[in-house]
Amino acid sequence: MKHRILIAEDSKSLLNRAKEIEKLFKKELEKRNLSETVSVLPTGSLGYEDIGVALVIYPDNVLYAPVNSKEDVQTIVKEHFVDGKVVKKLQKPFKRFSQIEKIMGIQQRIVLENVGKISPEDIKEYIAFDGYKGFENALKTSPEGVIKEIKDSELRGRGGAGFPTGKKWEFTAKAKSDKKYIICNADEGEPGTFKDRTIMEGDPHRVIEGMLIAGYATGANEGIIYIRGEYALSIERLENAISQAYDLGLLGNNILGSNFSFDLQVKKGAGAYVCGEETALLNSIEGKRGEPRKKPPYPPTAGLWGKPTVINNVETLANIPVIMRKGAEWFKQFGVPGSYGTKLFSLNGDLNWKGVVEVPFGTNLSFIINEIGGGLKDNLSLKAVILGGVSGSLLTPNEINTPVDFNSLAKIEAGPGSGSITVLSEKRCIVDVAKNIAKFFRHESCGKCTPCRVGTDQMYKIIDRISKGQGEGSDIQIMEKLGRTMKLTSFCGLGQTAPNAILQSLKKFPDEWNAHIFDKRCPVNVCRLEA
């Protein structure tokens, strides 16, 4: 019997040198001539990142943590594989996401249910955990029936805009065309965001299954996953998953004996944040400069090569299989009216626990920060939260007592956005943060329209001056005017959202801006101001 060692290689485990542990295992197994019978594979989070590297051995279902040294590796290889005994002193209970579940017992895994449980490199493991069953169910239903199910689930897009997925599909399904496309937007580039990476690295087949169902429902026979070029591991895992799906006849012609055929491929981005904007993404796939297109027409009726195209975010597609497997009613037990299901958040910044969490919509933001994220590092107090990435919104401590769902957040002029939560402690300088954000947009503006091209540049120059003690009395007013102009007149979402967090910071932290501009002083001593 072949054994598999699955090592948690999420980002936090990598910090614990999980890669090194993987190499040590491979070396040790080779030394004992076990390389042929025991394979070592990466998987997602196993919930023990707080104490060290964790791993599971299948088919024995034994979890070891922390495995931190060469000695631990040698002990496991010798005792577990050579002697055939469980290493009691390193064994931990098989509770995947123990840390978070222990704290609250509420983390709901729908999208991430397989992450850390299966090898993302083997389609059979996905199938063993009900993989492709949602797609099978879809095939037994009519395309209209599938769209109805998705509409009934009230699933909303997870890419930021929150558009109802079923409606989007319906537009494409109803469009008459000889050719239609399904595109997965995996150009995750919003600073502070790494949730789609977690799905693609940990459970790539779920994305493929979601796309198959979308293809069947809308009458599309071709799919493209557009992944940013920097996500090497995501690209590798998805390409591997696609080729396995072809081998098993889950992609290609007449899938599972049906009349439905679907081809799928990965396209790599080449380093341009704007390509996350859906029409810029279309241009990039067509091989052009990744500049946005005029809307309307919208992609569901005129997208790739002018054909009807569904563009969904990775997380959106990852929700589809489970809805088709368990039904819209089951899905709607999670979340709150207007925002059903769960949402992934990428926790980062000054928190004790950073990483990706999945919580039902409606979970209170302060709960996510203080309980799941373990509160702020070094017991510092909270200054602000950037929610939804740097194009999202800046919230003050007074505002975080808000349920995270589309409707509640709209009341404080915010939204879940990309699902990033960047926590800023009292030691952070708002001007310094604004400067980093402005620098980002100045670099990533595509240059097509003037308000964004010139606006992002001017915004950066003004903030840079202020941070150096060269601010002028009129700067705030100029920034407000500039930001408003960008918001109202930029061609696409990039320029329209670029000033969001900066404008909110002007309103919410006027004293800090004034201290820099008028007193030539940074209250938290982050900026170096010339007297």
Added chain:
Amino acid sequence: MKKTSILEDLQKAESHSKENYITFKDVLQISENKKTPLSKIYGVGTFYSMLSFKPRGRHIIRICGGLACHLAGGDKLINKLKEVLQVDVGETTKDGLFTLEENSCLGLCSVAPVMMIDDEPYGNLTEEKVEEIIKSIKEGTKK
């Protein structure tokens, strides 16, 4: 079955180059195959920050300049790399081993500050670690 796009042709040309760049010859070739003017090929190529028309080092270092890395002291690392490599951002070391680039956000924010060298990510960096990593790659390459 698959026709490649201009962007894919450029990506391919770059991946075949030992110096991680697209040569004029590549551009001519693509222009001819696609029956598209050179200006358009350059128009596409220069849009994307991962593509280069200048020779680059054997290894591309992408240091993250995103907000989470900035908060975690990323600026110090950029300075350290400049010092260790004796280059500015966008430049290549004299020995042709490294090109230093800054990335907008690598999406590894929970282990900030981070960098990638070619396809390999490195997280939770300190100035010392950065120095060690560069050293170990240098030694590894000499073999």
